[in-house]
Amino acid sequence: MQIYLPIAEVSVNAFLLLGLGGLVGVLSGMFGVGGGFLMTPLLFFIGIPPAVAVATEANQIVASSFSGALAHLRRKTVDLRMGTVLLVGGLIGAALGVQLFNYLRGLGQVDLLVRLSYVIFLGIIGGLMFIESLRAIRRSRSGSGTPTRRKHGIAHALPFKMRFRTSGLYISVIPPVLVGICVGVLAAIMGVGGGFIMVPAMIYLLGMPTKVVVGTSLFQIIFVTGFTTLLHATTNFTVDVVLAVLLLIGGVIGAQVGTRIGTRMKAEQLRIWLAVMVLAVCGKLALDLLLMPSELYSLGNGGH
Amino acid sequence: MIRAALFLLVLALPAAAEEVIAGLSQNRVSITTSFDGSEILIFGAVKREAPIAPESPLHVIITVSGPSEPVTVRRKERRFGIWINTDAVEIDAAPTFYAVATSGPWEEVISDVEDLRNKVSIPRAIRSVGLGVTEGADFVEALIRIRTRQNRYQLQMGAVEVRESTLFRTSIALPANLTEGDYVARFLLTRGGEVLDIYETEIDVRKVGLERFLFNLAHNQPLVYGLMSLAIAIAAGWSASAVFRLIRF
Numbered sequence: 001m002q003i004y005l006p007i008a009e010v011s012v013n014a015f016l017l018l019g020l021g022g023l024v025g026v027l028s029g030m031f032g033v034g035g036g037f038l039m040t041p042l043l044f045f046i047g048i049p050p051a052v053a054v055a056t057e058a059n060q061i062v063a064s065s066f067s068g069a070l071a072h073l074r075r076k077t078v079d080l081r082m083g084t085v086l087l088v089g090g091l092i093g094a095a096l097g098v099q100l101f102n103y104l105r106g107l108g109q110v111d112l113l114v115r116l117s118y119v120i121f122l123g124i125i126g127g128l129m130f131i132e133s134l135r136a137i138r139r140s141r142s143g144s145g146t147p148t149r150r151k152h153g154i155a156h157a158l159p160f161k162m163r164f165r166t167s168g169l170y171i172s173v174i175p176p177v178l179v180g181i182c183v184g185v186l187a188a189i190m191g192v193g194g195g196f197i198m199v200p201a202m203i204y205l206l207g208m209p210t211k212v213v214v215g216t217s218l219f220q221i222i223f224v225t226g227f228t229t230l231l232h233a234t235t236n237f238t239v240d241v242v243l244a245v246l247l248l249i250g251g252v253i254g255a256q257v258g259t260r261i262g263t264r265m266k267a268e269q270l271r272i273w274l275a276v277m278v279l280a281v282c283g284k285l286a287l288d289l290l291l292m293p294s295e296l297y298s299l300g301n302g303g304h
Numbered sequence: 305m306i307r308a309a310l311f312l313l314v315l316a317l318p319a320a321a322e323e324v325i326a327g328l329s330q331n332r333v334s335i336t337t338s339f340d341g342s343e344i345l346i347f348g349a350v351k352r353e354a355p356i357a358p359e360s361p362l363h364v365i366i367t368v369s370g371p372s373e374p375v376t377v378r379r380k381e382r383r384f385g386i387w388i389n390t391d392a393v394e395i396d397a398a399p400t401f402y403a404v405a406t407s408g409p410w411e412e413v414i415s416d417v418e419d420l421r422n423k424v425s426i427p428r429a430i431r432s433v434g435l436g437v438t439e440g441a442d443f444v445e446a447l448i449r450i451r452t453r454q455n456r457y458q459l460q461m462g463a464v465e466v467r468e469s470t471l472f473r474t475s476i477a478l479p480a481n482l483t484e485g486d487y488v489a490r491f492l493l494t495r496g497g498e499v500l501d502i503y504e505t506e507i508d509v510r511k512v513g514l515e516r517f518l519f520n521l522a523h524n525q526p527l528v529y530g531l532m533s534l535a536i537a538i539a540a541g542w543s544a545s546a547v548f549r550l551i552r553f
Contacts, residue, residue, distance in 0.1 A: 011480030066541030233530030252544030
């Protein structure tokens with residue numbers, strides 16, 4: 001069934017969109033990532049204009065992360081205090097990110113920089129997570145079972161300390177705010193929730209327990225992507241609500257299924273699968289940059 | 305060549321009394337939610353006072369063009385091992401949709417001079433003033449190639465059916481990725497490459513119903529539209545969560 005999207009001004013298959021939404025929703029619920037880093041490139045691929053894909057994806061992530069976060073709230077696996085601190089950084093970052101996006105678009109290099117940052121971020125994070133979770137699995141198999149040690153790093157040395165009871169942490173608010181800012185910038189530029197950055201940052205940088213990380217990241221993503229949606233809707237008019245509705249019908253259902261799968265899997269397994277997925281997307285994007293494209297020319301909106 | 309053209313011009317003059325009368329199967333294209341492209345049937349007849357001039361066959365060219373917009377064409381080059389956009393060319397105005405249908409091979413239907421004057425062929429319909437001839441040509445060619453692949457630019461030689469040098473018909477397929485606006489259908493009557501008569505009519509391409517409402521809302525009240533999108537997202541997220549809880553417990 002073909003459906004015409006009023007803002008994107010293209011006609012696409014409705015079931016294809018529902019399916020894509022569902023697939024990405026499952027991943028969203030399982031890993032606490034918004035799934036935007038998968039969905040946005042997929043939308044480009046089926047012919048949605050990039051500007052519309054980025055803005056609409058932000059709106060869709062609001063729905064899937066809200067649904068996912070509710071499930072986590074009920075199980076009390078959300079650190080609301082940590083989420084709020086991350087959110088403060090996230091809102092600042094999103095505002096900065098939209099400025100940066102507009103500046104780069106003027107230079108005509110926004111596509112390259114988005115892709116490059118995808119490759120770099122996904123490569124580093126995917127690689128680190130993969131090695132780390134392999135080690136964790138090997139450790140648990142060998143039976144020595146060393147308990148996770150709380151390292152006293154930078155997060156403990158900086159001022160403005162705060163107690164995060166749910167996470168069992170007493171650390172400075174500066175690192176979480178900085179993480180939030182980075183994620184906010186990425187949300188605005190790449191049309192992603194930023195979970196793929198935030199989840200590892202929370203585990204490795206802040207030392208939060210894995211179970212709490214997913215819910216907390218979803219909680220923060222709701223507000224940052226919501227803010228980004230509003231910014232895009234009011235400045236670029238690129239949020240396509242029909243596209244968003246189709247994606248989120250599939251997405252919210254998928255997220256519920258994903259959350260349930262996630263609770264049944266071991267944390268290490270969860271992490272290694274996320275790492276594999278991140279590396280796969282990274283590899284695909286890197287190939288696009290390295291191999292000679294079949295069409296060397298591209299069209300953009302003129303008149304700037 | 306010039307002599308031949310002049311000769312044809314002289315020959316064509318007495319036939320100037322030939323006029324086009326044309327019609328479309330529809331003067332409006334409504335873009336609804338289920339819009340999946342549209343096919344417009346174009347037909348017409350040649351009105352003439354004098355008997356048919358026998359020298360050269362009558363030809364009909366039909367063009368349909370969408371609203372023109374400026375376009376930036378960028379070219380990728382390999383730098384530091386990766387492919388990045390380097391050169392860019394700004395094209396002043398390129399139609400968002402352009403279809404040309406003719407009743408015969410290009411060289412027979414219209415002369416180069418007439419094509420230049422009336423901007424009939426696809427490259428001529430694109431306005432690119434101040435481009436370097438060699439450099440710019442590559443970019444314009446790329447624009448045509450990309451849009452042709454998207455079915456936005458169509459060249460259909462021999463697609464116009466002419467009967468008894470009087471009646472003609474063709475159909476033009478409008479793709480699903482149509483831009484809203486006033487489309488112009490042009491009919492050119494030619495003989496020996498010279499244009500005898502031109503007739504123009506408009507096709508109104510508009511979004512209607514829900515499409516219209518959402519488009520207007522997004523542009524006139526973006527804040528309301530943005531909040532509505534968010535509200536829908538939150539409601540969907542919450543209801544899915546509630547439904548799944550009902551199923552589980």
